[in-house]
Amino acid sequence: MKTYDLIIIGGGRASNLAKKAGNLGKKVALIEKSSLGGTCANRGCVPSKLLIAYADVIRSIESSQKHFISSEIKEIDIKKIFENNNSFIDSVDDSYKSKLNENVDLYRGIGSFISDKVIKVNDEKLTASKIIIATGTKPLKPPFENAWTSDDIFPLDNIPKSITIVGSGFIACELANVFNALKINTTLIVRSETLLSSEDKQIQEVFKEEFSKYVNIEFNTTIKDAKYQESGFTIELENKDKSTKQHKSQALLYAIGRESNAKDLKLENTSIQVDERGFIKRDEYFQTNAKDVYVVGDATGKYMLQHAAAYEMNHLFKVLYEDEKQALKFKYMPHAVFTHPEIASVGLTQKQAQEQNLDFIASKSIWKASAKAQGMKIDYAFTKFIVDKNTYEILGCHMIGPQSSTMIHQVLTLMHIDNDIRHLKNMLYIHPALSEELLPAAINAIKKIEESNEKN
Numbered sequence: 366m367k368t369y370d371l372i373i374i375g376g377g378r379a380s381n382l383a384k385k386a387g388n389l390g391k392k393v394a395l396i397e398k399s400s401l402g403g404t405c406a407n408r409g410c411v412p413s414k415l416l417i418a419y420a421d422v423i424r425s426i427e428s429s430q431k432h433f434i435s436s437e438i439k440e441i442d443i444k445k446i447f448e449n450n451n452s453f454i455d456s457v458d459d460s461y462k463s464k465l466n467e468n469v470d471l472y473r474g475i476g477s478f479i480s481d482k483v484i485k486v487n488d489e490k491l492t493a494s495k496i497i498i499a500t501g502t503k504p505l506k507p508p509f510e511n512a513w514t515s516d517d518i519f520p521l522d523n524i525p526k527s528i529t530i531v532g533s534g535f536i537a538c539e540l541a542n543v544f545n546a547l548k549i550n551t552t553l554i555v556r557s558e559t560l561l562s563s564e565d566k567q568i569q570e571v572f573k574e575e576f577s578k579y580v581n582i583e584f585n586t587t588i589k590d591a592k593y594q595e596s597g598f599t600i601e602l603e604n605k606d607k608s609t610k611q612h613k614s615q616a617l618l619y620a621i622g623r624e625s626n627a628k629d630l631k632l633e634n635t636s637i638q639v640d641e642r643g644f645i646k647r648d649e650y651f652q653t654n655a656k657d658v659y660v661v662g663d664a665t666g667k668y669m670l671q672h673a674a675a676y677e678m679n680h681l682f683k684v685l686y687e688d689e690k691q692a693l694k695f696k697y698m699p700h701a702v703f704t705h706p707e708i709a710s711v712g713l714t715q716k717q718a719q720e721q722n723l724d725f726i727a728s729k730s731i732w733k734a735s736a737k738a739q740g741m742k743i744d745y746a747f748t749k750f751i752v753d754k755n756t757y758e759i760l761g762c763h764m765i766g767p768q769s770s771t772m773i774h775q776v777l778t779l780m781h782i783d784n785d786i787r788h789l790k791n792m793l794y795i796h797p798a799l800s801e802e803l804l805p806a807a808i809n810a811i812k813k814i815e816e817s818n819e820k821n
């Protein structure tokens with residue numbers, strides 16, 4: 366049996382942990398069953414956002430008429446676009462591998478537990494004083510044969526002429542936007558009446574209205590049956606009112622959520638426990654029920670965001686090797702949905718604030734103050750603040766509009782350092798930058814607080 370200082374199972378974001386521990390001189394075993402870099406780099410955030418960048422250019426050209434510029438897209442070379450994306454994916458494993466120093470032994474295979482402290486990979490047994498589980502998640506399996514998940518399009522060699530996507534979350538909406546922009550005949554199948562149901566209600570409503578202008582969406586619809594032949598799928602759609610219709614599509618992709626990879630770990634041989642969804646339980650220092658065995662990132666099923674995984678892993682490194690005594694407490698968790706329109710959000714929605722019986726105001730401010738916003742010639746973009754009426758603390762901020770994912774960072778900085786919305790009113794803005802939109806939004810929220818406090 367080989368003995369290490371640290372064993373890491375799962376070489377996604379945790380490759381970085383292996384690298385850092387190796388640089389410290391620790392003997393590390395990194396076990397990865399697939400390509401280093403994990404979901405985000407190989408089949409998630411990065412390749413999807415590279416595709417979204419093409420979609421953004423197309424959307425921009427297509428909307429030129431509202432700027433009194435007529436333009437025409439002569440050709441979209443989707444073959445080149447996907448070749449480019451595929452070649453990025455091809456480069457990921459080598460790029461991650463090249464960053465590991467000689468202290469890191471890389472094992473290619475499925476890691477599993479023989480006992481709390483003994484790991485099996487291929488035919489080898491390994492042990493270490495510390496073990497980290499960072500095994501991420503996988504897409505829920507589609508109910509029909511030959512249907513895809515997002516894993517099947519990264520890389521994508523046979524580009525379909527038409528695609529039907531099932532789901533209404535982040536992945537379904539981001540991918541429907543891409544395929545539709547690339548002029549691949551795209552249909553989104555949504556079982557309810559809402560898209561992105563975890564967003565604030567007002568954001569959901571505007572998103573639905575705008576997104577439906579581009580993408581063909583069948584709401585209140587499920588797939589009753591899907592038969593695959595060489596030319597593609599013949600799909601029977603069923604509406605909530607029980608009416609059915611036939612729909613043909615070359616490709617069928619399910620984006621209905623993700624599940625834990627814990628089954629492969631043979632946790633039944635250990636004292637490590639999982640929750641009712643199969644995700645691994647831990648304490649506030651990331652430790653599982655087994656001493657010195659830790660779990661981080663998507664494997665906990667908590668946030669399923671790369672920035673959350675990265676933040677947790679940095680903190681765990683400090684706990685293990687830099688004598689960090691504080692537990693990591695996320696004060697807030699931001700996210701963005703890179704669709705058209707773009708959404709960014711942090712903290713509580715209005716509904717959540719109501720459910721928690723908080724004393725708050727909600728304010729909605731349309732982006733129209735700055736010349737930069739006016740120049741974009743859109744009328745739907747807005748910022749919504751949920752603010753504590755007594756402390757002026759920002760409880761939530763939600764944006765929909767171009768560059769929302771960038772704009773929200775100003776709010777995040779404030780929330781991180783000294784969370785008081787009055788700073789946004791008092792600070793100096795560059796005129797007429799898009800960020801200046803936060804000034805009237807903050808003034809509006811503060812006015813609402815003062816009016817409400819005057820009434821009481």
Ligand SMILES: Cc1cc2nc3c(=O)[nH]c(=O)nc-3n(C[C@H](O)[C@H](O)[C@H](O)COP(=O)(O)OP(=O)(O)OC[C@H]3O[C@@H](n4cnc5c(N)ncnc54)[C@H](O)[C@@H]3O)c2cc1C
Nearest residue numbers: 375377378398403404405409410476501662663669670671
């Ligand atoms: C299409 C898509 C788009 C996304 N876009 C975004 C985005 O824009 N922004 C964002 O913040 N997040 C995004 N995410 C989520 C993001 O990819 C994840 O939050 C992130 O990858 C989590 O990192 P992780 O290291 O915890 O897990 P992973 O990256 O999933 O890494 C886990 C690794 O463990 C390996 N593994 C699993 N079990 C074993 C085993 N038993 N033995 C050996 N190896 C094993 C896997 O092969 C994998 O490489 C997206 C996800 C998808 C699917």
Ligand SMILES: NC(=O)c1ccc[n+]([C@@H]2O[C@H](COP(=O)([O-])OP(=O)(O)OC[C@H]3O[C@@H](n4cnc5c(N)ncnc54)[C@H](O)[C@@H]3O)[C@@H](O)[C@H]2O)c1
Nearest residue numbers: 532533534535536537556620621622668669670701702703
């Ligand atoms: N921009 C980003 O940060 C980004 C982008 C993509 C993915 N992600 C991460 O990946 C995770 C997974 O994404 P996802 O879109 O697969 O999951 P999700 O949980 O966001 O959405 C799944 C959707 O599928 C619907 N659904 C579930 N079962 C269904 C069924 N049988 N038929 C029809 N619809 C069904 C649900 O109602 C839900 O709306 C996200 O939670 C997110 O954390 C993040």
